[in-house]
Amino acid sequence: MACNNCSTGTTTDGVPKGCGNKGSCGTGSCNKLTVFDWLSNMTLPQGQEPFGCVEVRFKNGRKEFFRNPEKLALSIGDIVATEASPGHDVGIVSLAGELVKIQMKKKNVSVDSELAKIYRKASQKDIDIWSEARNKEEKVRMRAREIAISLNLEMKISDVEFQGDGSKATFYYTASDRVDFRQLIKDFAREFSIRIEMKQVGFRQEASRLGGIGSCGRELCCSTWLTDFRSVNTSAARYQQLSLNPQKLAGQCGKLKCCLNYELDTYLDALKDFPDLDTKLYTEKGNAHCQKVDIFKELMWFSYENQPAHWHVLSVADVKEILAKNKQKIRISAIEDFVVEATKEVEKNFQNVVGQDSLTRFDQKPKKKNNKNKKRRKPTNFKNGPKKE
Template identity: 30%
Template sequence: MPAPVVCGTEPCYEDCLKKKTAKEELNREILDEEWEAENKIINVEKKTGEKQYKILGIMFEITRKRYYFEVVDEVEYKIGDRAVVDTARGKEIGLVYMAPKMMDEKSLVLPLKPVIRKANSEDNQQFETLKVEAQKANIIGKEKIKKHELPMKLVATEFTFDKSKLIFYFTAEGRIDFRNLVKELATIFKLRIELRQIGVRDEARILGSLGVCGKELCCRIYINKFDSVLIKMARDQGLVINPSKISGACGRLLCCIKYEYQQYADALLKCPSMGQTVNVDNSKGRVVGINPLNEYLYVDVEGKGRMRLNLDEVSFDKKEARKQHKSKKKTPEETAAKGLEAK
């Protein structure tokens, strides 16, 4: 077989390397975005050895709960759009709070439910109609609760998107026998009734309010799962144990108390405990104040009075300090505020 002729002269063989390279470059320019996206996914999967999923963040407007769903179509979704998704209770409509992005399977809880479609005008109209009907059902629900004299507070009401079920969200101190109420509501609305008891923190998230900082409640904006918040966290950060200062709209400890707690907890391990005796030069002193993040102390030094000292200017028994940090007794104020703890 004769050797291939140099490109630019005729005839040129089909398996010419330069011709193949030129075709690849041309296709790459035409399909540049698709080519880059596909190769990015392939390269990431090769590096991590894990499958990538295209994820859409959906928030349900009544409960303000947020979930991930898998995008299975090529439709463009933007923040603020509505989408119909498949859930454990059937089709539901939700608000897009996170634009589609690729995520590793290790960051997800599998299997994922799919996004069925982007909400159209009919879907949006149906959603608005259900909201109006749910408000009317809420009024009826409150009347029936009052009639049955049940110690419960109705917070919100919603229909499922296919209108197969009506859900009443309520708060109560303990367990409630609402069987007769459910029977009467089922007779009125002619569909399946669910009464779902929620906590006071969920109530605050559904109803919404402003926090002490002047901004909308964190639980309504982005907190999806409530973590435990303890009096110890407020104490370790040097906050005054005053219920009106450290409790939120729900009547429980502010969720933001936990945000910086770990930094304080780590910093406190380097510090002496309150009331511990420390050595300052040739004198002894008692710790009366701690600023763990800035690493300085207030020490009542014998013969000198109260002094502000850097952490590296004092010496102390670190084992004793850690022991006292862990076994520190609660003050009367902390004991009285025990009921504020959010668990």
């Protein structure tokens, strides 16, 4: 997401200038999973004190709740120094006021629980140390990957986050199995001379932290508005009649896309009135198996056992009628008797609304124009000069 200044102005090469803060600006629009403070222009009732906790955002959308014991006048975008272990951390206030209480309830954080404190508003010295530490993160991440590869560890270091005072660095990594990184921590401490903390994250959490553009052309749901990661099964694709192609169903995290669950409930409700997909129709001509289903048109395609390539389309109501007869041990003559009414419903007269001709119109060679009536112009001989009349 871009802040208010990211789209203004371009460089000499035509590239947008942007704010240059890489997500650490205080405008609020650069932040991931930002909550709109619709109470910002409203004043509290007389005698009521503001809520004593605030939400502070750190790198890549990591947010935590802190208590404000000094009752500092904090607003969204203020840079504050918070309690950490050890030392202090620096973050940006992402939400303040009564909405913090609602967010804490959503995150199952008790108001009476022990929360870390906000020390003060960050001074210029704190901001300078914080900015210097943030600038080192990319180099440290690349060097950390080289050390992990040299130790033959099956892990991927996806991100590095320095603490605001520069005394500690958190290395986020993904791994499919358990990793013994005791020697890795020693090498990191010797190489970077800081306190090391390793934190394993899932593949979905990694994509959420790093962000990106999905196949739909929009930013990833997990990095913009999705707050919880529900399990996604291949059955969700089967219910929606999607082809089980891993390359199309997998997201940037390598797992099944979260959006497969968005419309799943609608499909499940529609499938309640459908017979089972393994339904058989018993006819005098032979047994017929279900091959395909159109959920929203309420159509089902059947084929005989001896003619699997020849499909017949039936409506769901007709299929239920045939099943009711089969349940009474009555065989119908053939399913073709029910196809006529079903096909009449789906037959549509498609017209060319774009105004184009057939697709083979470019295959025809253009006709040569007849220029017999036009007089040919004799070429001028410039070698001996223009002809004098």
